[in-house]
Amino acid sequence: MNPPLAVIRYLAELDAALAARGAPDRDQIVTQVGEHITQALGDVPNRSDAEINTEIAAVLADLGDPLRIADEAAPRASEPSGNPAAPSATPVAYLPVPPKPALLTRSWIPAVALGLWAVGAAGVAAPLLLLAVSSGDGIPGATLLLGVVLNVPLVASAVLVCCSPLFRLLGRWIWLLCVPVALFAESVTVHSGVQHSPYPLDAAIAWTVILACPILTIYAVVMITIRAYRRTQNLPAPVPPPLAQPATP
Amino acid sequence: MVPGEDEIATNLRRGTLEFCVLGVLSEGPAYGLELARRLGTDVPLLASEGTLYPLLARLRRSGWVQTSWQESSSGPPRRYYRLTSDGRAALDTFLGVWSPFVAAVNQVVKGAVT
Numbered sequence: 001m002n003p004p005l006a007v008i009r010y011l012a013e014l015d016a017a018l019a020a021r022g023a024p025d026r027d028q029i030v031t032q033v034g035e036h037i038t039q040a041l042g043d044v045p046n047r048s049d050a051e052i053n054t055e056i057a058a059v060l061a062d063l064g065d066p067l068r069i070a071d072e073a074a075p076r077a078s079e080p081s082g083n084p085a086a087p088s089a090t091p092v093a094y095l096p097v098p099p100k101p102a103l104l105t106r107s108w109i110p111a112v113a114l115g116l117w118a119v120g121a122a123g124v125a126a127p128l129l130l131l132a133v134s135s136g137d138g139i140p141g142a143t144l145l146l147g148v149v150l151n152v153p154l155v156a157s158a159v160l161v162c163c164s165p166l167f168r169l170l171g172r173w174i175w176l177l178c179v180p181v182a183l184f185a186e187s188v189t190v191h192s193g194v195q196h197s198p199y200p201l202d203a204a205i206a207w208t209v210i211l212a213c214p215i216l217t218i219y220a221v222v223m224i225t226i227r228a229y230r231r232t233q234n235l236p237a238p239v240p241p242p243l244a245q246p247a248t249p
Numbered sequence: 250m251v252p253g254e255d256e257i258a259t260n261l262r263r264g265t266l267e268f269c270v271l272g273v274l275s276e277g278p279a280y281g282l283e284l285a286r287r288l289g290t291d292v293p294l295l296a297s298e299g300t301l302y303p304l305l306a307r308l309r310r311s312g313w314v315q316t317s318w319q320e321s322s323s324g325p326p327r328r329y330y331r332l333t334s335d336g337r338a339a340l341d342t343f344l345g346v347w348s349p350f351v352a353a354v355n356q357v358v359k360g361a362v363t
Contacts, residue, residue, distance in 0.1 A: 014299075023303065024306070024310070025303070025306035025307075025309075025310065028306050028309075029302045029303055029306050032281055032302045032305065032306075032328065033299055033302050035281060035325075035327075035328060036281045036282050036285065036298070036299075036302070038324070038325060039280070039281070039282040039324060039325075039327065040282055042323065042324060062285075062289070062297065062298045063297060063298050063299035064296065064297020064298065064299045064300060065297070065299075066299070068296060068297060068299070068300060069297070069299040069300055069302065069303060070303075072296075072300040072303040072304065073302075073303030073306070
C-alpha cells in the first residue's frame with residue numbers, strides 16, 4: 001500500500017519541524033509516527049475512499065500538530081543540541097518530498113527538442129530557400145557551410161526525441177523523416193528549375209511545394225511537441241516507498 | 250498573568266510522563282499505538298498521541314527502554330517497547346519520590362483551599 005498524500009505531507013511537515021528544532025532521533029521519530037499511522041489505519045479491505053480519508057484525518061488529528069511533536073522532541077537544556085542543518089543520519093523510511101521525474105521526462109524536454117530542431121532546420125533550409133529565390137547564380141559558400149554546421153542541433157533533436165519516452169513511436173518517425181523528406185521535395189523542385197519556368201502553372205506548383213513543405217513540417221513538429229508536453233502533465237506521480245519499512249528495531 | 254489549564258497540564262506532564270510510560274511498560278511490552286491509546290485515550294496524559302514518540306526516543310536513548318519486532322496477526326510487524334533493568338530502576342526511584350511528593354502537594358494545596 002502506498003501512503004496517501006495527506007500522510008506524506010504530515011510526515012514531511014513533522015520531519016521539517018524536527019529538523020528546524022535540531023531534534024535528535026529525527027529519523028526514528030518520523031519512522032515511528034509512520035508506523036503508528038499504519039497500525040492505526042489497519043488493513044481492513046473493502047473500504048471506500050471517503051471512509052479511508054475520514055479515517056486518515058482522524059488518525060492525524062489524534063497525532064496532533066507536527067510542531068507540537070517537534071517541541072516535545074527539541075533538546076532540553078541538559079541535552080546537547082542537534083544541528084538543524086544536518087541531513088538525516090539514516091535514510092528515512094518515508095519520502096516526504098516526492099522524487100523528481102526522470103531527466104528525459106521533464107516538462108522542458110519537448111521545448112528543448114523543438115528549439116534544437118528549429119535552429120537546425122532553419123540552417124539546413126536556408127541555403128535551399130536562397131537558391132530558390134536567387135537568379136541561378138548559386139548561393140554563398142559561407143551560407144552553405146552554416147547550413148551544414150547547423151545539422152548538429154538537428155541531429156541532437158533527433159537523438160533527444162528517440163531517447164525521451166515523451167515521444168511515441170509515430171511521432172518519432174514523423175520527426176525523423178519530415179526534414180529529409182521536405183528537403184528532398186524542395187531540392188528536387190528547386191534543382192529542376194520549374195520555379196523559373198516560363199509556364200505560370202509550373203511555377204505555381206513549384207512555389208506551392210516550396211512553401212507547403214516547410215509549413216507542413218513545422219506544423220507536424222509543433223503538434224508532436226505539444227503532445228509530448230501534455231504527456232509531462234499527465235505522468236503518474238512517482239511512487240513513494242511503502243508506508244512501513246521495519247528494518248532494525 | 251494567570252496560567253491556563255493547558256499550561257499547567259503541560260508543566261505537570263513534563264518530568265512525569267516518561268515515568269508513566271515506564272509504568273505502562275512495567276506491566277509488559279507494548280507497541281506504539283497501544284501505548285498512545287493507553288496514555289492518551291484511556292487517561293488524558295498525552296497532549297496528543299504524536300508527542301509520545303519523542304518521549305520514547307528519549308527513553309530509548311537513556312537506555313530505559315528497548316525495542317524489538319514482533320509479527321502481528323492483523324497487519325505488518327510491530328515494534329514493541331519493553332522496560333530494561335535501568336528503566337525498572339528509574340521507575341522504582343521515581344515511585345519512591347512520587348508518593349511523598351503527591352502527598353505533600355495535596356496537603357499544601359488542600360490547606361490553601363480550606
